[in-house]
Amino acid sequence: MAKILIAGCGDLGSGLATNLVAQGHTITGIRRTKHDFPDGVKGITGDLVTMSDEALPDADLIFLIMTPKGRHEAAYRAAYFDTAQVLIRRYKDMPKPPKVFFVSSTSVYGQSQGEWIDETTPAQPESVTANILFETEQALAAVLPSVAVRCSGIYGAGRFRLLEKVLSGENWQANSWTNRVHRDDVVSALVLLANVALANAALANAALMDKPLPQQVIVTDQTPVSMWEVKLWLATCLGAKIAVSDSGQFTPTSGKRIQGQYLLSQGWTLRYPSYVVGYQALLTEFKP
Numbered sequence: 309m310a311k312i313l314i315a316g317c318g319d320l321g322s323g324l325a326t327n328l329v330a331q332g333h334t335i336t337g338i339r340r341t342k343h344d345f346p347d348g349v350k351g352i353t354g355d356l357v358t359m360s361d362e363a364l365p366d367a368d369l370i371f372l373i374m375t376p377k378g379r380h381e382a383a384y385r386a387a388y389f390d391t392a393q394v395l396i397r398r399y400k401d402m403p404k405p406p407k408v409f410f411v412s413s414t415s416v417y418g419q420s421q422g423e424w425i426d427e428t429t430p431a432q433p434e435s436v437t438a439n440i441l442f443e444t445e446q447a448l449a450a451v452l453p454s455v456a457v458r459c460s461g462i463y464g465a466g467r468f469r470l471l472e473k474v475l476s477g478e479n480w481q482a483n484s485w486t487n488r489v490h491r492d493d494v495v496s497a498l499v500l501l502a503n504v505a506l507a508n509a510a511l512a513n514a515a516l517m518d519k520p521l522p523q524q525v526i527v528t529d530q531t532p533v534s535m536w537e538v539k540l541w542l543a544t545c546l547g548a549k550i551a552v553s554d555s556g557q558f559t560p561t562s563g564k565r566i567q568g569q570y571l572l573s574q575g576w577t578l579r580y581p582s583y584v585v586g587y588q589a590l591l592t593e594f595k596p
Contacts, residue, residue, distance in 0.1 A: 309333050310506050311366060313406075315356055315391065316373035317345060319466075320411065323495035324371060325349045328502060336365050356391045361398045369505055370395060371498060372448075373411045376437075384440040392444045400451045407505045407521075408454040409498065414487060414526060414566055416442045416458060422485055425566045427526055445524070455501065455521050460528035460566055463586060464491030471587075471594050474542045477549040483536040485563030489529045490580035497527045500576050526568030531582045534560045538583050545591055 309332045314321045317337030322345070325335050329348035336350045338359075345351035352363065356374075372395065376387035392410065399405050417425050418434030433439045445456040463470070505521060536558055543550050552558075580586035 310368040310502075312336070312369045312371070312502065313365060313367040314338070314349075314371045314373065315395065316371070316375065316411075317349065317351070318373070318375060319491065320462075320494055320498070321371065321373045322346050323491070324373075324498045324502075327495065327499045331503075336367070356394055357386065359394060364394075364398045366402075367399075367406045368509065369502055370399070370406050370408045371411065371502075372408060379437065381436045381440065384437045388444040389440055389447065392448050396447065396451045405452050407509075408448055408452050409501055409505075410445060410448055410454060410456050411494075411498075412441045412445055412456045412458045412524075413438070414458045414460045414528065414564075416445070416456075417564055417566070419564045420562045421564075422560060422562075423564050425526075425564050426569050427522060427524055431524075449523060454523070456524040457498065457501065458524055458526050459494055460487035460489050460526075462491055462494055463488055464590065465593065467491070468590070468594055470538070471542060471546065471590070472596075474539050475546055475548045475596055477551055479551045479553050480536060480539055482562065483534050483557055483560045485532050485560045485565050486535045486538065487528050487532050487564070487566040488583060488586075489527055490578075490586045493529065493578050493580055494527055496579070497525075497571055497576055500571065500574055501525065504574060522570055525570050526566060527571065528566045528568055529578055529581055529583070529586070530567050530572075532565035532567070533583060534558070535563075536560075538587075541584065542587060545587075546596070 311334045314325050314337045317339045326346045328335050337345050338352045342353045374387040376383040415438040416431040416433045418432040431442055433442045448454040
């Protein structure tokens with residue numbers, strides 16, 4: 309069984325940890341705030357950026373799953389780039405460095421004219437925050453064996469921002485293509501990636517040919533959809549105002565359409581293959 313470090317053992321990290329503990333792996337989790345860790349996880353509470361090398365355990369796999377404290381440059385650099393530098397410093401000189409999975413974002417694809425995107429599409433970060441994510445991906449890949457796990461917009465239990473916005477009645481902005489993935493499907497994708505990496509390591513140890521993981525993997529529900537379509541469906545479910553100022557612009561005027569191929573090729577199946585299935589589950593727990 310493997311030794312796995314989850315740096316950022318919050319919602320996604322805890323879901324991942326629970327699955328990996330059930331498989332018999334030794335899991336260490338790090339989180340900034342003092343909360344209970346999942347059963348079977350050795351928990352470390354503290355800021356990864358300030359941790360010494362001695363505080364970080366040896367590991368076969370590492371998942372870096374951070375959440376910034378804000379949506380601005382300083383918060384993103386602290387959450388992503390700075391934490392990656394700590395891992396690089398700690399693990400770069402190991403005889404067999406661990407495989408690192410960095411949970412990034414499809415925001416590194418700055419394309420915005422309705423283009424179709426997959427893992428073969430070059431990243432074109434446009435915003436400051438997307439540039440930091442891409443810099444972090446590159447910094448890790450330059451020193452450690454790593455995979456950038458690029459997630460589209462994550463929604464799921466307890467994530468009510470879009471529902472609250474629709475219910476508020478505020479005017480809808482110009483329509484655009486959107487891409488999303490349910491939190492539970494992100495967790496299952498990370499579990500699959502861990503299992504593929506460990507299977508590859510076992511083949512390598514036996515001097516057998518393995519199939520290397522790609523440097524970037526996209527995690528999305530494979531169903532790009534216009535924002536107005538999602539809002540219209542939610543407004544109907546919630547009995548909210550349909551706040552469209554110009555009905556002539558229903559066709560999306562910006563955004564991108566994302567579909568990942570690698571996970572599907574490895575047998576990944578989506579529990580929530582569309583926003584309708586995902587938000588139906590979310591609406592049952594939403595208390596406006």
